Amino acid sequence: MxxxxxxxxxxxxxxxxxxxxxxxxxxxxxxxxxxxxxxxxxxxxxxxxxxxxxxxxxxxxxxxxxxxxxxxxxxxxxxxxxxxxxxxxxxxxxxxxxxxxxxxxxxxxxxxxxxxxxxxxxxxxxxxxxxxxxxxxxxxxxxxxxxxxxxxxxxxxxxxxxxxxxxxxxxxxxxxxxxxxxxxxxxxxxxxxxxxxxxxxxxxxxxxxxxxxxxxxxxxxxxxxxxxxxxxxxxxxxxxxxxxxxxxxxxWKSHKGRPSRPEMDACTRVEIVYAPSMLQYFFPTLRDQSLLGPEEKQHLESEKTILLDDPDLLRLLASDVGREEKYVEYGGICAEIATARVTCFRGDQKLTSFAILGDRGIRTADGRCFAYSYELSSLREITPHILPFELRIQCAAHLRNLWRRLCLYSICHSAATSDSVDRRTSVLPSSDRWCTALALTRQPELLENRDQFAKVFRCPSAGPGECHYAMNPNCGANSPPDMVLLFETKAGWNQHGGPELFAFDNHDPKGGCVLLTDGTVQFIRTEEELHALRWR
Structure with a gap:
């Protein structure tokens, strides 16, 4: 069976x-x-x-x-x-x-x-x-x-x-x-x-x-x-x-009298030290690290320090740390995972220092702690060493979200059919209209937020286009878990086909992501790796 x-x-x-x-x-x-x-x-x-x-x-x-x-x-x-x-x-x-x-x-x-x-x-x-x-x-x-x-x-x-x-x-x-x-x-x-x-x-x-x-x-x-x-x-x-x-x-309904967060307005230079390393700070999970090669992981483990003097990047970090009071709680709970130790200078004079704790809190040098209700994401934009890998991780996340949308499509489609249809059967949209089918699935909140809905169809490092992914038409309800379901390709809508459509040029270093039937995402770097995958 x-x-x-x-x-x-x-x-x-x-x-x-x-x-x-x-x-x-x-x-x-x-x-x-x-x-x-x-x-x-x-x-x-x-x-x-x-x-x-x-x-x-x-x-x-x-x-x-x-x-x-x-x-x-x-x-x-x-x-x-x-x-x-x-x-x-x-x-x-x-x-x-x-x-x-x-x-x-x-x-x-x-x-x-x-x-x-x-x-x-x-x-x-x-x-x-x-x-x-x-x-x-x-x-x-x-x-x-x-x-x-x-x-x-x-x-x-x-x-x-x-x-x-x-x-x-x-x-x-x-x-x-x-x-x-x-x-x-x-x-x-x-x-x-x-x-x-x-x-x-x-x-x-x-x-x-x-x-x-x-x-x-x-x-x-x-x-x-x-x-x-x-x-x-x-x-x-x-x-x-x-x-x-x-x-x-x-x-306590008022923020009056609470200590202020670190001031960075007068800062002209910043030193950021990641501990234990950039790898653990930005890509801490095994799922993220599985998309990186051995040399890439070794490189990120060795990188710990960056220096910033670009006014635009300094303003970006300062704006993130100084977000509105309603998003920040003095005290609160901060997870001590990986840290980014930030030291601010004006010329050669040290102004202030603090640690960013896993993107969700900061601790000052004198022990004050501030918990944020949003992620301090500016570090990912101002750290150039991680940019190509960050885009790769985001691309893989888009494929995972498309996989979940396909799962939701299957749930909605099965539930909407007549009682004569076996609702235990998993269904996929036709490969020649899979993008359109996801767009037409009754998901009102997704469709109201059209930017978010469209974003998931695009590889963030591939440039303009409606969709940078294609469906393998050989993949169906009975397919084994290691069969290719979606994969990277050039821009287009409702694309479908086999390895001949695969794009290695969307990323730098070259390669592309594939999504398997069980939801696993792999980053493929060579033709040999590509043809070793299960396509039928």
Missing amino acids: QRHYLLYAVLSVYFLPVLCRDLAGKNDIDMGREGQGVAIHCDRLEVADPFVELRYRISNDSGHDIWVCQTNGDNPGFEVFLSDDDTKLTIRRRHSFWLAEKMWVVEEGVYRYAEYVRLPAGETRVESLLLALPIHHQGYFDGHGLRFSDGAEFSNRSAYADRVTLEIGYFTEDPLAAIFATWGKEMKTAKRRFDGHFSGGLSRLAVVNEHMRGRDERALFDVEVSGRSLKGERSMRLELGDQQIPCVDMP
Whole structure:
């Protein structure tokens, strides 16, 4: 019996069974102690005016990948609150808590997004939490459409917490896959044709995740609608006693009085040192590094420092660091992954220095920390050493997004057919109109954002054109997972064919990307590699 490999790929991304069992509204709790597989370990807790700093490690010894909550809404992306008896300070970062909180009322039209990041088996994630003293209440929806249903208000009381609890949620599988799994089951059992409820939800999830860099390592979803489909979020906790931490039961709604970020306006020269190297900072995942050759990886590992004196590039970096206050939280949580140490000079005089932490935060020389709700992406534009590799990674990401769009096409097409059609069958659009078919698929959010929709069809290093990819007409529902599905070619629309259409000239160094049926992307450098691929 032939296996339906593309169907398997669709199921593996969207219809995977949820591994976490429904816990009837309760969460499994993994305390910060040995033997639990997933745990938080405290490295340092320091309470000294003007802030409290907690540095901790999240270790994954469970034997499988987990998805850790990175933010559960807008800045600061986590909750801080006192217990009713004022003795315990809780810092909580997970999405499922508020769905069960009946005292909260969410106003119509308010959407908040939770973001989860993959933590592979055997790896550790180091984070730092910095909160200004006295610690104020930071609720999930403070000032953003949330209110007490009973009319209660904050007490404005002051207290000293003698205990601290840090609670972070995680899933044992990709939460985005779990959402699609739940919706997919509803679609398969529905007696009606595919309707706007699923169409809007699926396409909304598609478009918000297409905007993200490193999409395979991250999952973003709105907690009010999509998040209700998730079951079995687990939590890890760290309990710390014998503390005296000043707190105030009032939300901090103003940025007045908060420390300012580093000033770069007077800067005429910048030195940036990447640690441990440019490779780990810009291309940290195995998926990204698989698209680089041994010599390219060695080169990027050896490159650590750049010097900037171009006024335009300096302004670009300064604008990124100095973005509007609403996008930045003083304190907050910063992941300590790779760092870019920035030193600013005016002539020979050193003005300031700070570290950029994994594109999502900065730490100043005196220990001040600022968490950003957007990526500090300017470093990718001002570091010339990585440009050809960055364009290659972006091209591969476009192919991965096209693969997901084809999966979504299969879901929509199967659900929209009559009941006489077997909805378990995976389908691909005809190779001579595959671009048009994706454009016509009922994905309203994607079509409203036409720039993003069109961007994915283009190789970023290939110049102008509607589409720089072609479909292999020999690839179908029964094709093996290592067969070529899409590949790079010259500009055109609805292109289809074999290796004779492959373009090596879209990139420098020369080569091109191919997408296999299972979603894998490879970078092909030679004719020998090209013809060694499975085309039939």
